[in-house]
Amino acid sequence: MYALGDDLTVVNAAKVSFAAQQTELDDKGKGLINYLLTNKHATPFEHVLFQFHIKCPIFVAREWFRHRWSSFNEMSMRYHVPESLEFFIPNEDAIRKQVGKPGHYTFEKIEDPAVYDFVTEKFEEVYRVAESNYYEMIEAGIAKEIARCVIPVGQYTEFIWTVNLRSLLNFLSLRNEVNAQREIQQFAEAVEQIITPYVPVVMKTFIDNQRQAI
């Protein structure tokens, strides 16, 4: 992970308005961060930047790539044949049912171990056939970009993600949240933990404000 800037970068970007700058983050600077976050002054957060190398299932990546104020470069199976495929299988805690109506869905863990075994078996069967048929087509000389069509969205992909702190806070407000799919929510949680040491005051204030996007 790479980072450019910190809490003070945000403060100084805001203080450009007043043709002022400060060299240390004092209490007034912390107060300013709180003011910016709670009063829709979003642009100062754009001058802090992060870069990640992410590995996640395709169905997670598809949600991630909806965040347009971001830069992505992704592994492509038009060009690359992995040595083996690697797939997401939910662990026991992730086996759940969806309850409630559209707009008000919640999820409940299914505690029955037989259901966990059933899901695992259903996943593995599809993945096994997909992997085997994919490599058979590759070996038969079929173009990679055709052979890949059979691969399930549970397959892992990799990408570089470069994003500024404003866009990243928006990502967290939508994805580290109870309505987000559990699987992307766990990635968002990890992203939040990774960046917190770089911008501790921003993150504390953001979380105190219920992770509202700016």
Place this chain on the structure above:
Amino acid sequence: MYALGDDLTVVNAAKVSFAAQQTELDDKGKGLINYLLTNKHATPFEHVLFQFHIKCPIFVAREWFRHRWSSFNEMSMRYHVPESLEFFIPNEDAIRKQVGKPGHYTFEKIEDPAVYDFVTEKFEEVYRVAESNYYEMIEAGIAKEIARCVIPVGQYTEFIWTVNLRSLLNFLSLRNEVNAQREIQQFAEAVEQIITPYVPVVMKTFIDNQRQAI
């Protein structure tokens, strides 16, 4: 498909620079469109807008959604269980091999009907198992967002796409092109045909200029 604006919209957006407007597209207007396209004056093309309802395989949609100066709303299998799944299977013309090196790939049709039968069988087998296991999990009460993980990227999805003409020309320059994957290239071709009656002068000029993005 919905459209806002036409060739004249582009001309008048450019002529705002001179505080001038015209009510009909004359030869000078056509010359101006050519000038704008070949001299990197891209913003006047942003005032013409198109809206499409697209149905395509997920692997095509994934490339489509990389175009960030666009608006998308897509069918989500977190919320929706289709009555049946619908999958892409390449037709005989699409069975191809990839030749050449990275950056210089080309594709050659494989003429052997046995290969076509082989590919079809490999596709159908994966799709059959994926569909069957998906619906078994749905019937067992597993959350839709979990069950969907096994679905291959060959499945059809649907989305609304709203895009301005500048971004659309950029899309065509990258996707209606020899290096694009054949399957998205065919969609790009169709999009190009659909919009041409709305902006015939822009499209003629764009094609005369080898579909260069502005």
Place this chain on the structure above:
Amino acid sequence: MYALGDDLTVVNAAKVSFAAQQTELDDKGKGLINYLLTNKHATPFEHVLFQFHIKCPIFVAREWFRHRWSSFNEMSMRYHVPESLEFFIPNEDAIRKQVGKPGHYTFEKIEDPAVYDFVTEKFEEVYRVAESNYYEMIEAGIAKEIARCVIPVGQYTEFIWTVNLRSLLNFLSLRNEVNAQREIQQFAEAVEQIITPYVPVVMKTFIDNQRQAI
């Protein structure tokens, strides 16, 4: 002003998630609009589009152009010499002082007619000298792009603005607001009034929610 789409467009963009569409805006559709606006589901609002021809002072345009998810083409004095310059002069109601501290400024009308006369005179004197010297340089054959440097930011400019409803609501949340400069706030108010007949349910819901951006 041109528009593409209406309240129903927003509803149907959201319902694509469920592979559903409706042909009339019923109470459930209105409820959905409220749900989207209050739950950070912003993308369905991107499929409704507006196009305006704006005439406003340069200092207002400078704030307007900060809204990046927008398309602009503006009159340019690199290319165009107006027959006469046209300048903003505050009316009596607009003569005000700024009170309070940074982040908490408010404004109070100055009721004294002598102050109004004083301000008018100060404005007119600068404008008179600027206009006269500008045209003298133009007549002397100086490049327009040089001569324009002396023109005050109170001069009126013109531009075309194309924007989707999501970005427009963000504009209104920041500019039709007590902290915005009065002069852009009045334009934002006018924009709001103009679009309301096109998307009455969205606008009623937006205003009921204190014009929060999505």
Place this chain on the structure above:
Amino acid sequence: MYALGDDLTVVNAAKVSFAAQQTELDDKGKGLINYLLTNKHATPFEHVLFQFHIKCPIFVAREWFRHRWSSFNEMSMRYHVPESLEFFIPNEDAIRKQVGKPGHYTFEKIEDPAVYDFVTEKFEEVYRVAESNYYEMIEAGIAKEIARCVIPVGQYTEFIWTVNLRSLLNFLSLRNEVNAQREIQQFAEAVEQIITPYVPVVMKTFIDNQRQAI
């Protein structure tokens, strides 16, 4: 100026497609940069970032801020009263006339020293009146945001600019170019010189390719 990334960052962003990375920039990497730049593969350039503190006249800043894939925070005279105003006055080399037709303008230096004196005098007169009347209004307690209306676009402003290398190359292709206004062209030239040591291979290739945007 701050920077994140270098030539190798571009190469590795591109090589993510192949799930490959390299630790040093070799000849193949340089070849890849050339391939990316000349074949419309723009996204790998988005992972290199630059941050500048710019001081330039308002009329230059207005062109600069048209580049939307950028982040800006600017000094605001709604909030800040400078101790004195600082204005752009063209030097002798910059005194020019515009010749040719729209779309084909060129500029020719006016060699006559009397013209230089004339222009300087016209500029200084406007600036003197504007500055004097501005401070008179400020001293009379008029709100800063009103008093500033009389300030010419030749006044210097300051801003922070954060931009990725793709957007920056697009900026250079439009602004370090013969059709750009001389005054912004000089800033673009300086920006180009400043970043070149950070991404020497990209910049050499970009210039060899006539500064075409990707």
